[in-house]
Amino acid sequence: MLHTMRNVADRLIGLSAFFGTLGLIVEVVVILIDVIGRAFGHPMFGSQDLIMMTMVILVFGGMALCDRQGGHIAVDLLERRYPRVMNRAIDILSALLGTVIFVFVAWAVFDSAKLSQMLNLSTNLLRLPKAWFQWGLCVLSLITAFGMLLRAIELTLSGRDVRHELESKQ
Template sequence: MMKGLQRWTDRLISLSTFIGTAGLLVVVGVILVDVIGRNFGRPLYGAQDMVTMTMVLIIFGGMALCDRMDGHIVVDIFEGAFPEGLNRAIDIGSALLGAVIFALIAWAVWNSAQLSQMLNLSTNLLRLPLAWFQYALVVFSGVTVLTLLMRAALLLSGAPRKSPEKNLESEHYV
């Protein structure tokens, strides 16, 4: 069952990362067209709206992948001095704390999205509904919660932990 859940989690991570990547390509295109247009005195109308809203997709779309690849910032000053069991407990605790934080973000943004929908809030120029992007943030936060819970479950089941030293070695820093 754990393998099946991990497979579905990986698929959700891939989907959210794909959407975040597509958002990045959109932002690059919008900025390119806007800069060229400004050079000719014709900036792209609504560029700020598009970039601002698409940043939600970029940042939160990649968050689950960042966790999956252990890409978060780690301060490991005392890790070498702690026993393996304590380091594992800290990793599990940090994954669970991260899941709680992202669940709270999702809950707060869900409430905000409902308000935005009720008040018909939209972006300044293009009138894009804010609720769409807020609901996307809720979904991406949910995927991140699932990823963090999966990491905690794997660590609890005895999966090997990834140490920062191994991550640095695998990056081939010179």
């Protein structure tokens, strides 16, 4: 059961990272075109809108992968002094706290997306519907929360930490 959930989570994390990568590519291309256009006196129309919206996809698209690989900031000054059981408990609690945080982010943005849709809110210049990007942020936040919850469950039931498995492979 856990193995199947891990496979599903890893595929969702990969999909999330793929969208983050697309966001990064779009971001770089838009900035490049805008900078070159500014040099010739013709900046790209709507570049601020595109940059703002794709930044959301870029950041939240990579968040689940960052957690999966253990890339979040961790203060480990006292880790060597704590017993192994306490370090494991701290890892479980931090994964659960991360799950709660990302579920609340998704929930808050979901409410905001409903409001954006109701008021037909859009970006300033290109009139891109804000709700689309907010729905995407909700999904990407929930994927991150799912990955963190699964990590907490794996740590609790089997002691397996997927972050350390990736370190040993490298």
